[in-house]
Amino acid sequence: MQYQRVPRQTYLVIILVILWVVGWSSWNGFGPNINETLLRDTIDTIASNGLKEAGFVFVNLDDGWQRYPGNRLDNPLEADPVKFPSGIKALADYAHSKGLKLGIYSGPGQTTCAGYTGSQGHEEEDARMFASWGIDHLKYDSCCAYQFAPKSVVQQVVLTMSQSLLASGRPIVFHACHCGWADSWEWAAQYGANQWRIGQDISDDFDYPGNRMKYFFDVLDLLDRGNSLAQFAGPGHWNDYDMLIIGLNGKSQHVGAGCSNVEYRTHFSMWAMVASPLLIGSDVRTLNADSMETLTNPEIIAISQDPLGQAAVTVGVGDQDGGNLQVYAKQMEDGSYAVALLNRGGVTADMSISVERDLTEAWDQYTVRDVWKHETTGPYDKPYMVEVIGHEAKILRLYQVIPNATMPLP
Numbered sequence: 001m002q003y004q005r006v007p008r009q010t011y012l013v014i015i016l017v018i019l020w021v022v023g024w025s026s027w028n029g030f031g032p033n034i035n036e037t038l039l040r041d042t043i044d045t046i047a048s049n050g051l052k053e054a055g056f057v058f059v060n061l062d063d064g065w066q067r068y069p070g071n072r073l074d075n076p077l078e079a080d081p082v083k084f085p086s087g088i089k090a091l092a093d094y095a096h097s098k099g100l101k102l103g104i105y106s107g108p109g110q111t112t113c114a115g116y117t118g119s120q121g122h123e124e125e126d127a128r129m130f131a132s133w134g135i136d137h138l139k140y141d142s143c144c145a146y147q148f149a150p151k152s153v154v155q156q157v158v159l160t161m162s163q164s165l166l167a168s169g170r171p172i173v174f175h176a177c178h179c180g181w182a183d184s185w186e187w188a189a190q191y192g193a194n195q196w197r198i199g200q201d202i203s204d205d206f207d208y209p210g211n212r213m214k215y216f217f218d219v220l221d222l223l224d225r226g227n228s229l230a231q232f233a234g235p236g237h238w239n240d241y242d243m244l245i246i247g248l249n250g251k252s253q254h255v256g257a258g259c260s261n262v263e264y265r266t267h268f269s270m271w272a273m274v275a276s277p278l279l280i281g282s283d284v285r286t287l288n289a290d291s292m293e294t295l296t297n298p299e300i301i302a303i304s305q306d307p308l309g310q311a312a313v314t315v316g317v318g319d320q321d322g323g324n325l326q327v328y329a330k331q332m333e334d335g336s337y338a339v340a341l342l343n344r345g346g347v348t349a350d351m352s353i354s355v356e357r358d359l360t361e362a363w364d365q366y367t368v369r370d371v372w373k374h375e376t377t378g379p380y381d382k383p384y385m386v387e388v389i390g391h392e393a394k395i396l397r398l399y400q401v402i403p404n405a406t407m408p409l410p
């Protein structure tokens with residue numbers, strides 16, 4: 001069967017409106033236990049504690065906002081009046097009044113993953129309804145209802161909703177969530193998606209082999225899976241590594257023992273390096289000072305939101321020390337490089353970056369900005385060496401020193 005593709009011009013209308021997806025999503029912290037009070041509190045917190053200023057603008061309802069469990073054939077799609085007595089439009093208005101955006105969740109099946117009514121057969125009607133409520137982001141989840149469907153069928157359901165969103169006339173960022181199956185990254189952008197998951201749900205673990213090969217992926221699993229997918233990311237269409245686990249501290253709705261502050265910082269830094277959407281999955285009302293410092297580092301957010309939209313990959317010798325030491329890099333719009341020296345193992349190690357070996361640049365001299373120390377050093381004319389503790393990633397910006405240039409150091 002032949003499917004019609006989204007015309008390129010119309011697809012661009014969506015991506016020019018918002019290039020990056022940075023905000024919060026309800027699922028990993030709360031599962032279906034969401035309600036108006038939680039959402040209003042979350043909006044208030046994000047608008048006032050520095051997260052909004054750092055760039056976190058989407059507040060996304062995941063599964064569980066709907067009134068009815070069961071098939072769409074038997075039930076309409078409505079907001080649960082007990083959980084959301086003022087309705088979703090009032091919530092969107094409230095988010096907008098605070099300078100934030102509201103996202104919602106549905107799926108192409110009769111039911112969603114958590115068993116609530118889906119959008120099957122009502123895609124245009126639902127897209128119109130979301131638009132009339134002032135919705136800004138839709139996570140459209142085919143993971144469960146279409147898990148074993150052939151790729152062409154998954155493509156069709158994504159396309160149907162994508163065209164329905166375009167027809168609604170409201171720019172709504174479109175997450176075609178398919179849990180890393182059906183090679184979504186290869187085709188989802190052409191079918192109108194702005195983001196797609198590259199793997200199954202994230203567990204609250206940095207490196208926990210116990211969950212490998214089961215449903216949940218830890219931080220290192222997701223990095224490994226994404227390393228060959230960088231070519232599919234670009235402005236307005238992103239590989240989604242799943243929600244941020246910072247601040248969950250072992251209280252995920254899924255599995256996971258929690259991470260150390262160093263591990264959460266590495267996770268956040270690496271999600272920025274690979275240009276994943278950055279959606280906080282924990283309770284923003286209880287984030288501690290370490291989590292806030294991690295989430296609001298402007299230099300990390302700048303790496304995530306660089307206009308070139310590149311996703312970092314392992315470079316150079318890459319896997320030193322039996323695969324424990326990896327160098328990730330990506331080019332930035334200003335000609336500099338963002339570099340991560342990632343120590344996956346548990347033992348402190350000396351790591352190095354060579355502009356010649358790892359970046360294939362013939363720079364005579366360069367400076368190094370350590371974006372967690374907020375410190376610039378150099379110039380250097382030899383490989384830069386630094387000690388990296390276990391599970392840490394040193395995140396660096398390397399700038400060429402151009403002789404006689406008057407450009408100030410960053």
Ligand code: GAL
Nearest residue numbers: 027062063113114141143201
């Ligand atoms: C899963 C998805 C999760 C969450 C959940 C809701 O398929 O991967 O992120 O959205 O459904 O039921």
